[in-house]
Amino acid sequence: MLDIIKNDPWLEPYSKAINGRHDYYLKRLSDLTNNGKIKLSDFATGHLYFGLHKTSDKWVFREWAPNATDIFLVGTFNQWQHLESFRLQPIGNGVWEVKVPLNRINHKDLYKLHVTWDGGSGERIPAWSKRVVQDPETYIFSAQVWEPEHKYTFKYKDFKPDTSPLLIYETHVGMSSEEEKVGTYNEFRENILPRIKKAGYNAIQIMAIQEHPYYGSFGYHVSSFFAPSSRSGTPEELRELIDTAHGMGISVIMDIVHSHSVKNETEGISRIDGSYDLYFHSDPLRRYHQAWDSLCFDYGKDEVLHFLLSNCKYWLEEFKFDGFRFDGVTSMIYLSHGLGESFSNYSDYYNAGQDGDAICYLTLANQLIHEVKPDAITIAEEVSGMPGLAMKISEGGYGFDYRMAMNIPDFWIKTIKEKKDEDWHPSAIWWETTNRRSDEKTISYCESHDQALVGDKTIIFRLIDSDMYWYMSKLTNSTHRVDRGIALHKMIRLVTATTINGGYLNFMGNEYGHPEWVDFPREGNNWSYKYARRQWRLADDGNLKYHYLGDFDRSMINLIKSVPNFQDKPLIKVWDTDDDNVLAYMRDELLFVYNFNPKKSFSDYGILVPQGEYKVILDTDDKEFGGFGLNDTSINHFTHFDPLHSKDNKGWIKLYLPARTALVLKIKK
Numbered sequence: 001m002l003d004i005i006k007n008d009p010w011l012e013p014y015s016k017a018i019n020g021r022h023d024y025y026l027k028r029l030s031d032l033t034n035n036g037k038i039k040l041s042d043f044a045t046g047h048l049y050f051g052l053h054k055t056s057d058k059w060v061f062r063e064w065a066p067n068a069t070d071i072f073l074v075g076t077f078n079q080w081q082h083l084e085s086f087r088l089q090p091i092g093n094g095v096w097e098v099k100v101p102l103n104r105i106n107h108k109d110l111y112k113l114h115v116t117w118d119g120g121s122g123e124r125i126p127a128w129s130k131r132v133v134q135d136p137e138t139y140i141f142s143a144q145v146w147e148p149e150h151k152y153t154f155k156y157k158d159f160k161p162d163t164s165p166l167l168i169y170e171t172h173v174g175m176s177s178e179e180e181k182v183g184t185y186n187e188f189r190e191n192i193l194p195r196i197k198k199a200g201y202n203a204i205q206i207m208a209i210q211e212h213p214y215y216g217s218f219g220y221h222v223s224s225f226f227a228p229s230s231r232s233g234t235p236e237e238l239r240e241l242i243d244t245a246h247g248m249g250i251s252v253i254m255d256i257v258h259s260h261s262v263k264n265e266t267e268g269i270s271r272i273d274g275s276y277d278l279y280f281h282s283d284p285l286r287r288y289h290q291a292w293d294s295l296c297f298d299y300g301k302d303e304v305l306h307f308l309l310s311n312c313k314y315w316l317e318e319f320k321f322d323g324f325r326f327d328g329v330t331s332m333i334y335l336s337h338g339l340g341e342s343f344s345n346y347s348d349y350y351n352a353g354q355d356g357d358a359i360c361y362l363t364l365a366n367q368l369i370h371e372v373k374p375d376a377i378t379i380a381e382e383v384s385g386m387p388g389l390a391m392k393i394s395e396g397g398y399g400f401d402y403r404m405a406m407n408i409p410d411f412w413i414k415t416i417k418e419k420k421d422e423d424w425h426p427s428a429i430w431w432e433t434t435n436r437r438s439d440e441k442t443i444s445y446c447e448s449h450d451q452a453l454v455g456d457k458t459i460i461f462r463l464i465d466s467d468m469y470w471y472m473s474k475l476t477n478s479t480h481r482v483d484r485g486i487a488l489h490k491m492i493r494l495v496t497a498t499t500i501n502g503g504y505l506n507f508m509g510n511e512y513g514h515p516e517w518v519d520f521p522r523e524g525n526n527w528s529y530k531y532a533r534r535q536w537r538l539a540d541d542g543n544l545k546y547h548y549l550g551d552f553d554r555s556m557i558n559l560i561k562s563v564p565n566f567q568d569k570p571l572i573k574v575w576d577t578d579d580d581n582v583l584a585y586m587r588d589e590l591l592f593v594y595n596f597n598p599k600k601s602f603s604d605y606g607i608l609v610p611q612g613e614y615k616v617i618l619d620t621d622d623k624e625f626g627g628f629g630l631n632d633t634s635i636n637h638f639t640h641f642d643p644l645h646s647k648d649n650k651g652w653i654k655l656y657l658p659a660r661t662a663l664v665l666k667i668k669k
Helices: 003-007 010-032 185-199 234-245 304-318 328-331 358-371 407-418 426-434 459-469 479-498 536-540 545-563
Strands: 051-054 058-064 068-075 089-092 094-101 110-118 120-124 132-134 142-145 164-171 203-207 224-228 250-256 323-327 377-379 401-403 442-445 505-507 571-577 580-587 592-595 602-610 613-620 650-657 662-665
Touching: 003 010, 003 459, 010 304, 010 358, 068 094, 164 185, 164 323, 164 442, 164 545, 185 234, 185 545, 224 304, 234 250, 250 304, 250 377, 304 323, 304 358, 323 358, 328 358, 358 377, 407 426, 407 442, 407 459, 407 479, 426 479, 426 571, 426 580, 442 479, 459 479, 479 505, 479 545, 479 592, 536 545, 545 613, 571 602, 580 602, 592 602, 650 662
Parallel strands: 164 203, 164 505, 203 250, 250 323, 323 377, 377 401, 401 442, 442 505
Antiparallel strands: 051 058, 058 094, 068 110, 089 094, 110 120, 110 142, 132 142, 571 580, 580 592, 592 662, 602 650, 613 662
16 A cells, blocks of 8 residues: 555545556656666656757757658758758658758857648747747747857756755746846846845745746746746856855755646747647647646657656756746646636545646656756645645655645735734634645745735735835834734744745745735736836835844744754644634744734733743844834743643743734743
8 A cells, every 4th residue: 555545544535546646657657768678867868869959070950840741940040041951851750850060050040940731831949949039129039059169067066955944035037136127147146146145045946947938927838948038148147047056055946837838839839840739639628728828738648758857857957956846736637727626625636637647747757857866856836735746656646845835825815805803813823834734745935926916915015005105114103004014924924934844935025025016017017127026125225124024034044944954843832822812832942922913912921831941032023123122032931830730841931922923932951
């Protein structure tokens, strides 16, 4: 019996489906590795064969296009003409090839394919292109030859990610600039990486790396899967960014999109050879994603597995990424894409509504990634709660290292929008922040980029709203909304970050309360970059209150890092009373106490804890974090003896708990 079923007896009625899924993975793995005669990594080498490659004496180009009847390689090197010397020849299994003398093609030349098929023809960007650029005047995309004389040489070749715990700073290079423009890899490396290092995070999760024709898609409508977005610079500049991060001890996780593809034909991989189902489903209903206006891969095809698995290996080996956050996993594993599903009981996960081929691909991808780089990090963005996502493959899981705790940000937004402050019940907060499968690690977060996209707001802006425009200066009188917002912003983050069982994530700028929302240039906002940037000056200005939140976040992150393997320490609830809105829990030698009550402060509030002397090491109400400083944190607290609990070595600690504050205390050994 697989461990996934042993660990959860409620899954036993679905053992046939779970075992069938695992057996199917083993069969496909055997098929792709020739019954284990080669490694899966040996299969995932398409990027070394397809596309344009420079050898010692020639250029070789190959493309898979079984429906094509004629193909020419056209570009600036031949004035975009259909010359016989650039005509591709079929070499079997739908593969086309052309060999060109070295002196005919040069670094930075632009090129495309002109493909003819029965009933039509058109120019296409090759599917395996490693560099794609857009003409600034015509806005037309073309592949570009990228063979610089001096390729970037990595300095930190043996870097290993720190996952004790994993503290992720979610980033978008393009919107990382203060200016209203697209930020560059170099600017991010020089200006933003030092900020992240100072803030204490040990990983960055970079969005929108794979080339995408529409900037406003946030990188989720990928057109060229092997090409780093040229909007932000060159491949060498991205390599240097990653290498520099490694030198700072920062892991680099790529937000990878294998859940769908842009439907564009001239920019993407749609209809490269004129057929609609080359990489995608032949059934139009399965091929087209109605909610995302994109195309869905057919993961049952060996060629698609070859393409996507090679893509994973390419980013790991060529750019030294430390792993991936897989986007849209729910959309992949359900035939309905998870739309309109309730996922209220286990039968919803095993009702024949799952895409077995997509599930198998994700398992194979995790097998491959950890085969190529054993210390790699894989994270699943999945909303349904499918059991086993973040379990080892050998235990019957999908092989991800972590899954996103997507219930937590939903809970905070719903609470802020719909609950009165008096109804912020500790029992609900505890349940949502700790409700997870015991055999799967999660990434907890209050808000990612998703919660601030156009039409929504950041947490701080929901709490403070328009007062943010007028009362965030220290030189003006404050308001109740500002004081409340600053207090709750810190408490929300503290309880979310310190109840983790795997890692914690923050979106760029949200640690210091970046205002408003995220909105990329589009027709509806007159193509403005105003909301597609980060206003770092707000955090840097000592006369504004934003730095209070950033300073607190840094202290919180450093507190977590001060406890070795913080995420694995037992999490023990010691107190919660919904009537008082007080929550307390212990982790190792740390005691966390929250008073979410909006009106009542409590004197000598008793909480039953292990006997000893406790010292306050973090106070959300400290004046250096924008609080009122109502507690004297220099005073240590001793537990009071209680004969009823002495045999358990417990006593009562009496604390002053101001309204809307939290304390972290450490017991002295």
